[in-house]
Amino acid sequence: MKRIWVFTLCLAFWAMGASASERCRDEVFFRRAHLTVTGALPSSQECIKFLNDNNPNKRSALVDRLLKSELGIKYMQMHWGDILRIKSEFPSNLWPNGVQAYNRWIYEQLLNNVPYDQMVRGLLLSEGSNFRSPAANFYRGFQKRTPENFYANINLLFLGNRNCEDNGALCFSQIKFKSTKEWKEEIVYLDIHKELPQQPIRLEDGTPLRLEADSDWREAYVEWLTSRDNRRFAEVMVNRMWYWVFGKGIVHEPDDWRKDNKPSNPQLLNRLTDHFIKSGFNMRALMKRILLSEEFNSKMAPEGFYEPQRLPAEVIVDAIASVTGIWSTYSSRVPEPFTFYPPRTRATHLGDATVSSSELELFGKVSRDVSLESQRNNSTTARQLLYLMNSSVLENRIRKSHFLNNICKENPSLEQVADAITLRTLSRRATPQEKQLYKEYMEQNNLPLKEVAIDIMWMQINSNEFLYNH
């Protein structure tokens, strides 16, 4: 009985459609889209421009712009780096040059919006030097270099399959490695004359694979994997993209596809998958469709669909830097010789999990030791809040912020100060109630304007509204 009621209610809501009242406000969409696509806070100017824009299609235009932006591509590159475990040192041991080459390759795939199937073929059919043929790092980044281990990882990444029991690993049994005289250079090559395996290869869904003598056996498997008929291949990517946007997959965990782990909304998954296949595995188009969906444009739960998500470590650290205007400088003592990144490098752009900082670790930076999405832990801990509440590091950044000093210098009103800080920190204007709150705060505590400005910035950085995408 209860179920029928719920169903009827759902139906009623559905019938009402995405009414204007359920759609989130423009300022909410603006911040949400920026953080989702670029992992960065928008500037105050961009924010005002968007809010004043009367174009009815401004959300779509914004999404187009963000998806093609440098920040958007680099942030997508971080997602890929996480699951491909890109790091210089243990356990991937790709070495800084290899990491650079590999990141550049992924960047170019994303910049040119290379179709997903083609990108996967590039990875899986790679061979050559880790420095010269970047995609070959796919095979280098394993501690256990066995066909079974490569195959298990391929199943996990592209089919969401954690327990593969067929003998497809044989297709990867020709892979060999040899070093050159160059420091840390290594060649991935194929032993093409290897004797054909005795037993026939049959994949989990029953497909038999025929291997030809004196050829690359990976081709037979990759052709099956990336074919339009292999719906699971497309579904897994669609669902992963949904997970990257909402923090929860339609199938969840996004890399745990099993018969008894059903999608929460099969129709939605089907629609998106059809669209993805029809578009020729166009990843940017897929992302755009998700960002313009009712779900992404809805209010925050429980009123709407969108569940707030704590920002990932790199995004929080960058956001604090961009609000205060004081950036961390990154370097790494491993491996030797040391690596130094240029000033103002964003944490989302480091591209190498070996490079870290205590701040990043505190908020749960991924160590890229496994290819699971769930390795990223975005839970909020007391220790993180301790850092935000009372660390001298953050206090100094706020006190030394040129932005704060500059706005306070011009002898502004408290209201102007509040607006400027709120735009920069929360990507919206301060409300009249908030302005009243600040006024009372200033009077009650008898503080000069600069000190009130410091406290407002401190308070907003500590607020859930800042720490979460909502």
Add this chain to the structure above:
Amino acid sequence: MKRVYLTIILALGLCLGVNAQRAKSVILVYLDGGPAQTDTFDPKPEAGRNIYGNYKGVIKTNVEGIEIGEKLPLLATMADKYSLIRTMTHGSNAHETGHYAMITGDTSGSGVVYPSFGAVISYMKRDSYNGILPCYISLTSANSRFNEGGFLGNEYKSFDTGGKPEAKEYEVEGVVNKQVNRQRMEQRMSLLNNFETQPIDKHHIDSLRGVNMEFIWGDSREIFNLQEESDSVRQRYGKSRLGQSCLVARRLVEAGVPFVNVRTTGWDTHKKHFQKMNTMLPELDKALSALIADLDARGLLDSTIVLCGGEFGRTPAVLWEAPWNGGRAHFGKVFSYLVAGGGFHGGKVVGKSSETGEKVLERPVRPCDLIGTVYQLMGIDPYGTLPHISEGNLPILPSLLDNSKEGGLLYEITDLKTKDYE
């Protein structure tokens, strides 16, 4: 009567397969960079100048037959309180691999990233330890070369205090912030409360903030306040970073913190080794001897394990030539660790290195043997398992199961027995 009860409890514990816990806390004094065993705990005065370098002298300790380096006179007066492992070995001469081996005990090369043993202890104590102070604390920062939490995740990483314990005021990151007094903090918190109308995770976050306010302004804060110690105590530990960190470690252990990592850097002395040792060894001597004596005087040594060593040792042979000009390089084949308290016997030497210190002659000790013994003393089964995100349950110390390499838990310097786990 008491003894009868104890016996019953012990017997019950054994029946249930639970090992009675001897130690409550661990203090790891970690000499990052790799200290020279020949100049500290395994001197070779007969081996010629190419080995003993500028330190030909040794000091007889208060235990018959045990001698240590001439720069450690204070530690020499108390050898009955600690034992020396002179045959620690993992064979790696690279910092990363050495740290990983000594901090995780894993030398299996499986490709799985193990957690540091501090993280493992903090994971195992997650339900039983509920102090306001973090379970695993690093003074003043953890070794950043390794992912301390390993596959257990960020939650179990150490809390790095930052700040300078040797300074007038020790600013513990997040706890002691000179720029914000209590009144100002409370003003800010009330502003935040009035501002926050978004329902996001409010209940959870408010409760965490409450815990933090207690941490920042409650009794725990005072544990970091070294002003509470008399000047003579502070002097005894030495006014160095290492000395004052050891003093903080004692205060933390007194407050019940299960794992304190005192990390001191600068031990990677490729060049000008002896010049550096001339100042570093006396600092270490003061700090470590004061720590052990102080724990002992307060009745804490029985329940506190003290460990001292680095990621590896240094070459017994001195590199006199340029550009080293009297340096020692990395050496993972044979090196020393000092162990004390928490169930470790004092006055013993484990293992024997060759005359030139270049080989293990008797009783190799693997990193997993030391860490496994620490686990067992802490009531943790060294043959137990830990949950991995994708691999299921993995052995807590895979290398302990590897019989191809000689070694074994340190039963000769503890009262532990193998059959505790049979």
